[in-house]
Amino acid sequence: MVTLATAAPPAGAEPASRPASCVPFGTAQLPPGVPSTGTRDGFAALPEAVGVAAPASVELRTQTTQFNRFWDFALVDGAVLARPRVHGGTEPWRYAPLPECLRGILVGISVDDDELVAIDGDGWIYTLDNVSHSPLLWNWTSAFGAPLWAGSGQRVAGPVPGTWALSVSSPWDNQTYVDADGRIHHVGLGKMTMVPSLTGDGSRITYADPWLPNDDSYEIGGPLGGRFRAVALSSAGSTTFVTNEFGDMYTRNFDFDAAGSDSVFFRYSWDSQDGKPSAPNLFAELLNRDYAAIRLPAQDWVHQPKIPGEITSAVSVHSTGVGPGARELRVAGRSGGTTGFWHKDLHADSWQFTATGVELPGAPLENSPHDRSAETLAPPAPWNLSTSLPARDTLVDGQFLLDVGLPYSLVDPRLLDQAGLHAGPSGYRLSIDHFDPAATTRNGVVTAPDGAAIDVLVHTADGLRFAPRGAGLDADPRHLVGAIEVPQEQFDARGGDPALDAFVRDWMRGERIAPITLSATDTDLVVR
Structure with a gap:
């Protein structure tokens, strides 16, 4: 069985309470940034790495080997090496610039688009900016977090090798992404940057x-309702790739901005956008309602086909060009006794093998030929919540807040009460067992005034917050935007179900999807 190892300081040592002090605080990550060029100006001036055990080629994004369109990077003996990405690896490795206090203490690197992040043994993140440009523009910073990349620093929540990665989508390289309807949208000028990591039991x-x-409050809800236990993760271009110990693999295109959480800079809708064209740019989409908004809920996970051979936990995904589908998946493994890597385009139906003959990174996986995704599920979320649904005549719903661009996490319920925008109970009650705030969609039950049970889907997206909070649910209300959906088959057959027909008519206002906002604690749920 493959398990997540623990990464901890040596016995008796306490994790550092801040990033290494010699790393500059300023960042070059100011939108829209510099277009990618990959020019080599200044590379020849970097010291050549002579006599070090650097890799001959870089084919997988691992804890110590990384690449983007223009450069290979390697972490060797605590130093970051770089060279132009040329087929065959003919260029010499050179030492990338590195603040003195980071020498010898880095334990992992990850590269995507124009950023490189490195972590030390305590998990602190250090960012090398502009790595799709000339080395003359490379710039280290320890800044991370609100406001606007000026926070005092952040640690990777789960720094175990092979379980975290940097993901970047930029307006220069990936340029676009798609929503759940497959409609094209444009990456914002501030890019889409995140460092996802597996935590806890891997779920x-x-x-x-x-x-x-x-x-550590923001999460990508995992496969199978957040209960799939992964042992390895890679991420690039907002595409996250995970596997369990049996070689069952899933991918998901997800980012905070695309998932419905940033109504300040993006326009979302739970309603169909049929008949509306994609906007030519981000500003047109935000300001002109004749163009399609980002359709919610966010995209779900895609179950990838099984690999027909031996594999390890060294999974890797990287961007191959412009657009949301331009991704390649790679997994270290063997075929016919020869080492190398399995690979396929994101949407391809089958895997191919490329031999390398090099030692395999990662831990061997028991790659069963059949799906075993559900064999090691994590326990369901412990929170069973219910609430009275308010009458709809004065309900301030999630779509209203999305339409006016008001961050729902900043709406004080007391102000709504004072304005008379909260109504009394409607007679309907919503119950959700095992409510996981990280999940995008879960089952719910609406109980009608006559006691009839109506099965519904409840979608949510996390709120935009400006202050830290705990993970999951606790006594501090967690604000989400969401929608109640009557599944299409039930909706079409509602004429034969009087309770459902009345609910759709009276509370859903004749629609199949009704936007709402929610506040949840570990004991209470409130729908507004």
């Missing part, structure tokens, strides 16, 4: 975002 995917508060 939680916690991510750090340099524009958000430095805490």
